Amino acid sequence: MTILFNPFFLLFVTFIVLFLFRAVLIKTGLIYIVKKKWRLIEDCFHVYQFFKVPRFSESMQRNQLHHKVWVYLNSLTSVEDSDFTNLFTGKKPNEIVLRLDPNQIIEDDFLGAKIFWINEDDNLVLKIRKADKRRVLRPYLQHIHSVSDDLEDQKRDLKLYMNVLDSQKERWRSVPFTHPSTLETIAMESDLKNKVKSDLENFLKAKQYYQRLGRVWKRSYLLYGPSGTGKSSFIAALANFLSYDVYDIDLCKVSDDSDLKLLLLQSTAKSVIVVEDLDRYLSEKPTALSLSGILNFMDGILTSSCGEERIMVFTMNGKDEVDQSILRPGRIDVHIHFPLCDFTAFKTLANNYLGLKDHKLFPQVEEIFQNGSSLSPAEIGELMMANRNSPSRALKSVINALQTEGDGRVARSRKSLDEGGGGGGEASGGNAVKEFKKLYGLLRVKSSRKSQSFDLNSGQKESG
Ligand SMILES: Nc1ncnc2c1ncn2[C@@H]1O[C@H](COP(=O)(O)OP(=O)(O)OP(=O)(O)O)[C@@H](O)[C@H]1O
Ligand SMILES: [Mg+2]
Known part of the structure; x- marks a missing residue:
């Protein structure tokens, strides 16, 4: 009996009772009633x-x-x-x-x-x-x-604006921008992707810096490389990454220099301004626009609100033929090369299109890439999509295409690498391609005197 009066025992019993009481409150939901009353x-x-x-x-x-x-x-x-x-x-x-x-x-x-x-x-x-x-x-x-x-x-719902031909007051028509491309789905060297991301982030943080320098707060990217290597998809991915609207300028629908100025004035801040295939347009010797009109547009000096950030993106198949003044540093800040597919990019595509991380045919594919054959990611993507129900068949058709069509690309890929000399190009497997890269490295050192290539270091310094 004496144990009943033991203070430790009483404390223990009280603790147990309180614990059970709390458990009952929680289990039955009575706790909510107690909380409400307590609040009153x-x-x-x-x-x-x-x-x-x-x-x-x-x-x-x-x-x-x-x-x-x-x-x-x-x-x-x-x-x-x-x-x-x-x-x-x-x-x-x-x-x-x-x-x-x-x-x-x-x-x-x-x-x-x-x-x-x-x-x-x-x-x-x-x-x-x-x-x-x-x-x-x-x-x-x-x-x-x-x-x-x-x-x-x-x-915010993103919009895709396109310039229209007629000379109405409103020069842009818009549709919802729903392109599903993201930086994750683009087959591109991850290091390069991260550099682009941090370049963008540094740029967006650098408003005061640009103001102090008296510069328009804009950053221009040149994406160049053969057809079907992901340039347009990359633009869509960029817009999705930034949540920016896209203004896609079709230069063929611009009547003269002042019309081009008007288009820029009527665009809004936080947008990506895109001009695709600039090299092709310039090679057609257009009469509607003068070179100086295009250069002024690229400098963005006429944006309605210079204090607001703009990203400009130009695409080209090759940049050798274009006037060097178009490519000068400051006018184009970052050059990004989009090469034909290599084995690393192929693996990203196989994962995206077929859900394959590895396969017994991968070593064979790797060997073919190492021999210098290549196709564009678009071509490889199409073959994978057409055979998506059978990964083995898809890989075999890619191997076939690389062996037949892909061989012909070696010369073209060599030409593209020589031509482009693009910094940030993908790391390619294979001796032949390695040779091209060495050659390309030399070319790049030489050509860097002419025009500044993809140079994120200077960009980071600038915007930091
Ligand atoms: N690097 C890549 N990563 C993922 N998909 C790609 C890549 N390159 C191309 N593709 C796929 O191929 C198709 C065509 O790509 P895209 O239109 O972006 O090429 P492009 O470089 O703009 O070609 P063009 O110079 O002919 O305009 C797209 O459907 C895209 O999904
Ligand atoms: Mg394109």
């Missing part, structure tokens, strides 16, 4: 202040703050914990989004303070303890601004 009791000891964010202003205009708060609140995980939540399908496949229901309350934590939001029909009401208000309210509202801006940027 807590409320009696605090003085709260309320701030209403109406959906419309007095003149019935939309209140932007209401929209921002709404976007912010629906991104909080506590939406899931409100008593009633609406579920909708999202834009991505299998995506489900949660939306707060009217008259629900959700909780947020900021700088150690508890903040409540009540979703009334046309208002969002913020409830905050008076004691926290002075310390927390302003930074909290700033926080909502920046988070919702970021969220809006992420989910």
Whole structure:
């Protein structure tokens, strides 16, 4: 009997009872009732202040703050914990989004303070303890601004703008930009991909730097290489990576230099401005546009808002024939070579198109690449896609094509490497290709005096 009065025993029993009580509360869901009641009791000891964010202003205009708060609140995980939540399908496949229901309350934590939001029909009401208000309210509202801006940027629907021929005021027509290409799906040396990513990121951070230098905040890329090597897909991947709209300028539809200026003026910030096949256009000796008109356009001196970032991308099959003034550093900042497929790129394609990481035929394919045969990634991709139900058949058809058509590409690939001298080209397997690369290395050293090649080091210095 004495054990019943032992304080250690009593403590132990109390602990067990409390533990069981808590387990019952949690298991039965009674905990939520207790929490609600506790909040009511807590409320009696605090003085709260309320701030209403109406959906419309007095003149019935939309209140932007209401929209921002709404976007912010629906991104909080506590939406899931409100008593009633609406579920909708999202834009991505299998995506489900949660939306707060009217008259629900959700909780947020900021700088150690508890903040409540009540979703009334046309208002969002913020409830905050008076004691926290002075310390927390302003930074909290700033926080909502920046988070919702970021969220809006992420989910913005991208647009593809194309210039139209007729001389209407509005020179651009747009369609939704839904190209699925991403930097991950492009077969390209991963080191080069990372360099491009960090070049872009450094550029985007360098607004003040460009301003101090008195330079237009723009970065120009030249993508060059044979047909079907992924130049256009890379542009789409770039736009998706940055979440930027694409302005695709068809120079054949530009009537004169001033029309080209107008196109640039009517483009918006945070966009990729694209001119494809510039070498072909220039080789046709166009009369509509002068070289100086094109150079001024490339310098971007006439953008409506020079303080806003622009990316310009030009594509060419080869850059030897074009006027060197087009390629001069500053006008084109980064040169990226898109070579024919090598074994590394082939493996990326096999993984993308056939889901193959390895296969018994890979060594044979590697050997063929090592002998210098090659095809464009587009050609290899097509063969894989046509035989996607049978990976072995797909690989055999690639081997066949490399042995027959691919051999003919050796000479062309040699020509392309000689021509392009493009920095950042893919590492290619094989002696023949290695030889070309050595040769190309020499050529590059020589030609670097003429025009600056893909030079991310200087770019990073510049934008850092
Ligand atoms: N490096 C690559 N990685 C992944 N897919 C590629 C690559 N190169 C080409 N492809 C595939 O081949 C097709 C054609 O590629 P793309 O249009 O980008 O080539 P291009 O270099 O722009 O050709 P062109 O000079 O003829 O315009 C695309 O469907 C793309 O998916
Ligand atoms: Mg293309």
